[in-house]
Amino acid sequence: MTATTFDLRAPSEFGSWLDGYTSMLRFEIRNLRTYLTVGLAIQILLGAGMALMYGFYFGDVDSVQRTFLVTGIPTLALVPIGFVMVPNAIMEHKLRDTYDYVWSLPVPRSGSAMASATIFTCLALPGAAVALLIASLSYDVDLRVSWAAVPAVLFTSAIATSVGYAVGHAVPEPRVISLITNVVMFLVLLFSPIVVAIDQFPDWWAAVHKVLPFWHMSVVIRAGLTERMVSSSVTASYGALMAWGVAAWLVAAWVVGRRH
Amino acid sequence: MMDGALMVELAPTRPGAHWLRSYGAMLRWEVVGSRLLYPLLLVSQVLVGAGFVVGFGLLIPELDRAAAQYLSTGAVVMSLILVGLVVTPQLVAQQKMQGSYDYVWSMPVPRSAASLATTTLAAVVAIPGIVAAMLVASWRYDVSLAIDPTVVPAFALTLACGSLIGSAIGHALDQPQVTMLVTQLGIFFIVGFSPVSFPADRLPGWLATLHEYLPMHHMALAVRSSLTDGLVVMTPRSWMILSLWTGAAALFTAVVLVRRR
Numbered sequence: 001m002t003a004t005t006f007d008l009r010a011p012s013e014f015g016s017w018l019d020g021y022t023s024m025l026r027f028e029i030r031n032l033r034t035y036l037t038v039g040l041a042i043q044i045l046l047g048a049g050m051a052l053m054y055g056f057y058f059g060d061v062d063s064v065q066r067t068f069l070v071t072g073i074p075t076l077a078l079v080p081i082g083f084v085m086v087p088n089a090i091m092e093h094k095l096r097d098t099y100d101y102v103w104s105l106p107v108p109r110s111g112s113a114m115a116s117a118t119i120f121t122c123l124a125l126p127g128a129a130v131a132l133l134i135a136s137l138s139y140d141v142d143l144r145v146s147w148a149a150v151p152a153v154l155f156t157s158a159i160a161t162s163v164g165y166a167v168g169h170a171v172p173e174p175r176v177i178s179l180i181t182n183v184v185m186f187l188v189l190l191f192s193p194i195v196v197a198i199d200q201f202p203d204w205w206a207a208v209h210k211v212l213p214f215w216h217m218s219v220v221i222r223a224g225l226t227e228r229m230v231s232s233s234v235t236a237s238y239g240a241l242m243a244w245g246v247a248a249w250l251v252a253a254w255v256v257g258r259r260h
Numbered sequence: 261m262m263d264g265a266l267m268v269e270l271a272p273t274r275p276g277a278h279w280l281r282s283y284g285a286m287l288r289w290e291v292v293g294s295r296l297l298y299p300l301l302l303v304s305q306v307l308v309g310a311g312f313v314v315g316f317g318l319l320i321p322e323l324d325r326a327a328a329q330y331l332s333t334g335a336v337v338m339s340l341i342l343v344g345l346v347v348t349p350q351l352v353a354q355q356k357m358q359g360s361y362d363y364v365w366s367m368p369v370p371r372s373a374a375s376l377a378t379t380t381l382a383a384v385v386a387i388p389g390i391v392a393a394m395l396v397a398s399w400r401y402d403v404s405l406a407i408d409p410t411v412v413p414a415f416a417l418t419l420a421c422g423s424l425i426g427s428a429i430g431h432a433l434d435q436p437q438v439t440m441l442v443t444q445l446g447i448f449f450i451v452g453f454s455p456v457s458f459p460a461d462r463l464p465g466w467l468a469t470l471h472e473y474l475p476m477h478h479m480a481l482a483v484r485s486s487l488t489d490g491l492v493v494m495t496p497r498s499w500m501i502l503s504l505w506t507g508a509a510a511l512f513t514a515v516v517l518v519r520r521r
């Protein structure tokens with residue numbers, strides 16, 4: 001008798017949210033498993049490959065520049081996951097017509113959104129670590145890895161994923177998504193002070209990068225991997241990234257909440 | 261008299277004229293069919309060509325005169341190679357995805373004419389990117405170019421070799437997705453690991469040796485020596501390797517085109 005009443009009682013709000021969250025976590029992992037493996041390969045290839053490639057283009061550089069290059073690599077490995085793979089994964093749902101199906105599942109939408117964010121945030125970590133390892137070995141750079149690196153990488157990854165998530169949901173057209181992701185990669189690989197110091201850039205372009213998230217990502221990660229290499233304020237960079245994260249979640253909440 | 265006139269009308273046209281007419285028709289067909297795609301390709305070529313020169317210029321810590329010359333001529337070579345090796349197979353892959361590939365082959369035109377029409381358009385698309393790269397280079401780095409007559413064979417061979425290898429890839433691989441993957445990896449290898457925009461001695465020894473036998477290094481030498489003075493020397497051996505690759509790619513493309521079904 002008591003057992004029956006217990007079964008029928010609605011679970012607590014948080015308990016049901018947590019249930020929804022874990023089910024969506026399982027659902028997304030199974031759904032994306034091939035995609036996730038490909039993502040890991042891309043990250044390692046792009047991260048470590050770019051490290052070697054920049055070296056060929058730069059020619060002989062001193063040890064400070066080498067350290068800059070190597071400590072920029074984790075950022076380069078995190079960006080494609082958040083800014084390219086996340087919007088594309090959402091696009092995949094839209095193209096295969098599973099987008100509305102996912103929203104029709106009896107789980108809170110915020111739980112579903114958090115599940116996607118968790119998966120991609122965590123997925124980005126091993127690739128970034130391997131890329132950093134390969135880069136530091138091939139340039140023979142002495143890193144001073146501190147505990148600050150762990151929150152820095154996690155936070156960067158979470159921000160990249162959030163922005164990508166907001167873009168993926170807010171932009172309805174697949175072509176526009178692929179245009180945006182291409183432009184972002186071009187910007188990040190060729191026009192961003194991630195693997196070089198920002199003072200090397202013209203003033204106006206450096207000013208643009210103090211608004212964009214990419215330079216700030218490289219600052220917080222570099223601060224965790226080196227000593228006395230970062231001259232700007234790490235707290236300010238965390239603040240800028242936080243602003244990007246909040247903006248992304250506001251957009252995502254509005255789009256996800258509004259649909260249908 | 262009457263008989264004579266009739267005979268002329270019914271006689272098959274000369275193969276050369278038929279080929280030329282087919283080529284012209286396929287050119288028109290491609291332009292009309294992809295009229296939305298080409299402006300996009302054109303814009304992206306210009307952006308990539310100019311962006312490449314400006315972007316790496318920003319990143320390279322101490323950009324001296326030789327490095328600037330390498331970078332700007334490298335962008336020209338890159339445009340020439342990528343159009344052939346990447347844009348051509350992607351156009352073929354796109355036809356396969358849209359299902360118009362077999363339809364094109366069913367048309368009463370020689371396959372070589374159809375294939376050359378695609379390549380011609382890809383080459384036309386490359387021109388604005390090349391011009392943009394050169395303009396940006398002279399504006400930003402004051403790179404003065406010393407163009408000599410070998411520019412004609414250098415550009416022609418580079419473009420032909422790349423396009424032939426590209427169309428061989430596009431036609432030989434059945435799965436468009438595989439073609440896309442191969443071309444993406446190709447871009448990565450050509451931009452990052454081929455001595456096109458930087459001297460070959462920066463590569464590890466084994467990779468530099470490998471590039472002695474691949475076409476990219478020789479394409480870069482040919483184009484660079486025709487555009488600059490005293491930066492690099494083009495050797496008869498490089499001309500020979502480049503010609504051999506072009507010949508082999510032509511043969512392979514011909515086999516693939518003739519054999520299909």
